[in-house]
Amino acid sequence: xxxxxxxxxxxxxxxxxxxxxxxxxxxxxxxxxxxxxxxxxxxxxxxxxxxxxxxxxxxxxxxxxxxxxxxxxxxxxxxxxxxxxxxxxxxxxxxxxxxxxxxxxxxxxxxxxxxxxxxxxxxxxxxxxxxxxxxxxxxxxxxxxxxxxxxxxxxxxxxxxxxxxxxxxxxxxxxxxxxxxxxxxxxxxxxxxxxxxxxxxxxxxxxxxxxxxxxxxxxxxxxxxxxxxxxxxxxxxxxxxxxxxxxxxxxxxxxxxxxxxxxxxxxxxxxxxxxxxxxxxxxxxxxxxxxxxxxxxxxxxxxxxxxxxxxxxxxxxxxxxxxxxxxxxxxxxxxxxxxxxxxxxxxxxxxxxxxxxxxxx
Amino acid sequence: xxxxxxxxxxxxxxxxxxxxxxxxxxxxxxxxxxxxxxxxxxxxxxxxxxxxxxxxxxxxxxxxxxxxxxxxxxxxxxxxxxxxxxxxxxxxxxxxxxxxxxxxxxxxxxxxxxxxxxxxxxxxxxxxxxxxxxxxxxxxxxxxxxxxxxxxxxxxxxxxxxxxxxxxxxxxxxxxxxxxxxxxxxxxxxxxxxxxxxxxxxxxxxxxxxxxxxxxxxxxxxxxxxxxxxxxxxxxxxxxxxxxxxxxxxxxxxxxxxxxxxxxxxxxxxxxxxxxxxxxxxxxxxxxxxxxxxxxxxxxxxxxxxxxxxxxxxxxxxxxxxxxx
Numbered sequence: 091x092x093x094x095x096x097x098x099x100x101x102x103x104x105x106x107x108x109x110x111x112x113x114x115x116x117x118x119x120x121x122x123x124x125x126x127x128x129x130x131x132x133x134x135x136x137x138x139x140x141x142x143x144x145x146x147x148x149x150x151x152x153x154x155x156x157x158x159x160x161x162x163x164x165x166x167x168x169x170x171x172x173x174x175x176x177x178x179x180x181x182x183x184x185x186x187x188x189x190x191x192x193x194x195x196x197x198x199x200x201x202x203x204x205x206x207x208x209x210x211x212x213x214x215x216x217x218x219x220x221x222x223x224x225x226x227x228x229x230x231x232x233x234x235x236x237x238x239x240x241x242x243x244x245x246x247x248x249x250x251x252x253x254x255x256x257x258x259x260x261x262x263x264x265x266x267x268x269x270x271x272x273x274x275x276x277x278x279x280x281x282x283x284x285x286x287x288x289x290x291x292x293x294x295x296x297x298x299x300x301x302x303x304x305x306x307x308x309x310x311x312x313x314x315x316x317x318x319x320x321x322x323x324x325x326x327x328x329x330x331x332x333x334x335x336x337x338x339x340x341x342x343x344x345x346x347x348x349x350x351x352x353x354x355x356x357x358x359x360x361x362x363x364x365x366x367x368x369x370x371x372x373x374x375x376x377x378x379x380x381x382x383x384x385x386x387x388x389x390x391x392x393x394x395x396x397x398x399x400x401x402x403x404x405x406x407x408x409x410x411x412x413x414x415x416x417x418x419x420x421x422x423x424x425x426x427x428x429x430x431x432x433x434x435x436x437x438x439x440x441x442x443x444x445x446x447x448x449x450x451x
Numbered sequence: 452x453x454x455x456x457x458x459x460x461x462x463x464x465x466x467x468x469x470x471x472x473x474x475x476x477x478x479x480x481x482x483x484x485x486x487x488x489x490x491x492x493x494x495x496x497x498x499x500x501x502x503x504x505x506x507x508x509x510x511x512x513x514x515x516x517x518x519x520x521x522x523x524x525x526x527x528x529x530x531x532x533x534x535x536x537x538x539x540x541x542x543x544x545x546x547x548x549x550x551x552x553x554x555x556x557x558x559x560x561x562x563x564x565x566x567x568x569x570x571x572x573x574x575x576x577x578x579x580x581x582x583x584x585x586x587x588x589x590x591x592x593x594x595x596x597x598x599x600x601x602x603x604x605x606x607x608x609x610x611x612x613x614x615x616x617x618x619x620x621x622x623x624x625x626x627x628x629x630x631x632x633x634x635x636x637x638x639x640x641x642x643x644x645x646x647x648x649x650x651x652x653x654x655x656x657x658x659x660x661x662x663x664x665x666x667x668x669x670x671x672x673x674x675x676x677x678x679x680x681x682x683x684x685x686x687x688x689x690x691x692x693x694x695x696x697x698x699x700x701x702x703x704x705x706x707x708x709x710x711x712x713x714x715x716x717x718x719x720x721x722x723x724x725x726x727x728x729x730x731x732x733x734x735x736x737x738x739x740x741x742x743x744x745x746x747x748x749x750x751x752x753x754x755x756x757x758x759x760x761x762x763x764x765x766x767x768x769x770x771x772x773x774x775x776x
Contacts, residue, residue, distance in 0.1 A: 178524070211557040219523065220555050224547045230513050231548070234520020234528075241476070241502045242525060260540065264513035271508055426554040427593050429561060429616040432645060432692030 092118075092328050093310045093340065098301035103313045103345065106320035109373040111381025120324045122171070124388055130171050130191070130319055131383050132397060134163040134376055137187030139401035140196055141350070144203065147409060148354040156203040161317070161349030163187040164375030165281050168322025169249060169342075172330060176217065178239075178248040180232035183221045184281065184348075185251050192218055196405065200412045207426075208415075217246075226256035229265030229278065236274035236339075247275040247333040249326070255286025257303060258294045266339065270307040275333035277326060278341045281316065283348035288361040301343035309339050316344025317375035320382070347373070420446075455635040458628040460605035461491045461567070465529060467639060468613045469499050472527065475613060478505045479514055479531030479567075488533055489569060489628060511541035515566060519548050522562040527613060535570040535622065536579030542587075549618045550593030561616045565609070569625035570598075571663055571713055572745075573760055575753040582750060583662075583714035588620045589691035589723075595644055596690040598622045600665035602633040604688060607642025615644060624662035631666075647694035649701070653683035656707040656774050658766075659698060659724060661687040664711050670763035671770060680774055690720060698724065699731040706737035707773050711766055713759075716744040738776035743769040 096102040106118045113119055122130075141160050147153035159166070166188030170179060179185075179192050186199055193216050202209025202221060210220035219235075222228035232250030239246050256262050257280055269276040280300050284291050297303065304311025310332070314325045322344060329340035347370035351358045383389035424439050425431065455463060468475045477492050483506035486493030495504035507514050511532060518528035532538045538545070545566070552562050572581035589596045597612055597619055599605040605623070612619035650665065651672060660668045665686045672682045683701050687693055702708050708728045710721040721742030728740045743761060750759055 180520075207555060207557055210555050211559050214559060219560075220552075222548075224543060227512070227516060227543060227548060230516020230544065231520040231523065233513065234517035234522075235524040236520070237517060238521045238524030238526045244524075248520075261512050261516065261543070264508070264510035264540075265516060267508055268510060268513035268517055272505075422557075426556075426558045428595075429553070429558075434692055434695060 092324065093312045096312045098299040098311055098313045098343070099305065101298070103315055104321045104325055105315035105318050106324065107318045107378045107382055109317070109378055111378035111385070118324065120320055120327070122323065126171060127383065127386070128388055130167050131379055131389060133191045134167050134187060134319070134379060135397055136196075136401050137163045137167070137190055138376060139398060140186065140405050143402075143405045143409065144200065145350065145354065152409075152413065153200075153203055154205045155353050155355055157184045157353045158348070158350035159184055159186045161347045161370065161374060162281055162283055164319035164379065165279065165316035165322055165344035165346045167191050168319035169279055169326045171319070172323045172326035173247070173249060176244070176246040177330070178217045178219070178232070178235050178246065180219045180228050180235065180248060180250040181221055182225070182228060182251045182253060182256065183223055184253070188251070189218055192216060194218055197408045197411055200409055201415065204412050204415070206415060206418060226252050226259035226261040226265070228252070229262050230268065232276055232278075233265045233269040233274055236269060236276040237272060239275055240272070245334065247277060247330050249277045249279060251279050251281060253286060254280060254282040254284065254291045254294055254300060255289065256280070257300050266307050266341065269339040270309045273336055273338035276339035277329040277333060278339060280341065280343045281346055282343050283346050285348055285352070285358070285362065287352040287356060299343060301341055304341040309341065311341035311343065313343045313345060316346030317373050317378070319375060319379050349374070452634040453637050454632040455602045455606070456629045456632055457599065457602050457605045457623065458489060458491055460602040460635055461609060461623060462493055463635070463637070464606045464609040464613070465492060465495060466498070468610065469495060469503060471639065474525060475527045475529060476503045476521065477529045477531070478507050480507060480509055480533045482506060482531045487531060489625065491567070491623070492531065511537060512544055515541035515544040515549065518564045518566070519544065519552060519562060522564045523560050527563050529565045529567060529613060532566060532568040534580050535568040535584055536582050538568060538584075545588065545594070545620075546591055550591045553617065554593060562618045563616050565612045565619050565621050567621045567623060569628070570622040571624050571626050572750055572756060573626040573663065575756065578752060581756065583712065583745065585622055585690045586714055586718065586720050589720060593618070595619045595692065596622070597644055597688065598624065598662045598690060599688065600624065600627070600662055600686050602635050604642050604648070604686075606635050607640055608644065608688065610639060611641040611644050614641065619644065622662065626663040627666060642688070645689045645692050645694060647688055647697040648686045649697065650684040650686050651682065653681040653705065655681045655705055656709060656770055657683045657685060657698065657701040657705045658709045658711060658770065659685045659687050660711045661690065662713070664713060664761060667761060667763050668711055668766050671766035674763060674767045675770060678771070680770065682770060695727055695731065698728065702728050702732040703735045706735050708736070708740040709743060709770060709773050710741075711743045711761060711769075713745050713761065716742065716747050719744055738773050741769065741773050
């Protein structure tokens, strides 16, 4: 088993492509059909363009606080590409590329950062849970989803995302342990992007790896080059196979880097060096995957240029639609709190409506 | 019909609902094999298997966060928190997720889940085993908070809670878990959430209570009978969303209002009820609406707890003050 071979306690890291895009070990190269590879690359590229533009919109005062994904596209797309339609995705809040791959609409994803709950209303068949802001709390939801899958004998796995900072949280511990003790079909992806706002990974734990936390739960954990979509793909495939066999959860630590700020409110130049950024910029997942795609004859500079232009237009058009949505109606604010609204809440709305009417609104 | 205690009623309800609906699952710390420290879930694992009635690790966030995920993926979880004083590790889950999931997803994901918790004082227990913390949950939009006071209501309300499409916090008054028996139907019925019950009609004063204090107030009423004070007693039953109409109607009739609760005084449920009475029945009041509550001091260990017990005598004394204002 691959996961056992890459023991985090022995400092083994799974990689298929080196940072320049050369294959490290041909035996590890997954057999992914061309169509899927192209979808993976295109989604990563779309994620990048959407991310770049979201930051611009925010700087122009057109978008609210946004959490950039730049540099983490492979850790997301590589994972979701290894899933089936029936599998669940439980995001934290920095997984836009993965959500796009799973079928979420960009307009909707933008709506969330635009300040509209509509952005979290994914149609049930997408099997994407809403963005979860309280750190690591979503791991427990994912464990619960996986519990229900197992009990109802549904042939599906759940992938949960968490960051390096999230692994310090009690919610992470409780969720992973619950999944382990019940042998649940869960895959926990730790996007170790090295920073939790301004706090470096070294402050979160003195353990050498985050993957090794799995050892204490009695489950496998593996460190993967998170900027290598192929490595993330094969690790996820194997974790999924284990999960469906009833062997329980797996922790995959994706070694990646947040090339942008934590959110648009953050200034990373305060706490990290230019050298560090440069080191990771060279390890940008898009650089290596593009080379791999070109080497395979599936991509070219012309296609790249054309695709970026297409993405630019698509993202601009999408954001214009988002801007056209405006403010939320009063009734929308109230009507989803309960299935059936209680009387007092109705009274509160009506009082407020009376006031609005008195103001001539 | 069968004679049941409140505890029996909890157990029979879970049994009934698990037999009627295979989506219902019951779990918590020691809630599987052993049937819970109070035996509220006794026999369920043996009857429905380890998948549907199970022991969890000692981890409240996992219990409640797990229930969120189960509800999302088609189950109807009934999670047990062993004592309400231990719910706080899961407070994050309840406030940030359980209460908000439906709103966050604009109605895509309801959370049909129940969180059962024994609560309240008077059982001479260790620290953190005696609190009444209903207002901490009643304050949060998206939650419903229910507290039964009789075996009949326990079964009807718990059935309604399990069938409710929204999350319900179900506090069980552990002090009277086994205090008395009542004839309870052995077939399914519901007591509606959000509806208070007029336990006893009266004309001089309206008293609202819930949980273990309903019985204590009934005893107080008996004490007052010889003094010719006629009390209308309302069992609130649902703390949120609560039944304003029944209370308002009663106060309009009696002109006087007292709320009795174990929870701490400041910002407690009594403050809400009195505000509501002032808003809805101000001109009918003949005395200041009043509360008799737990003190704003940490509830003591058993050797000091007698000071905190709201006895029938104290309730009677407070009623007299309001009536003679």
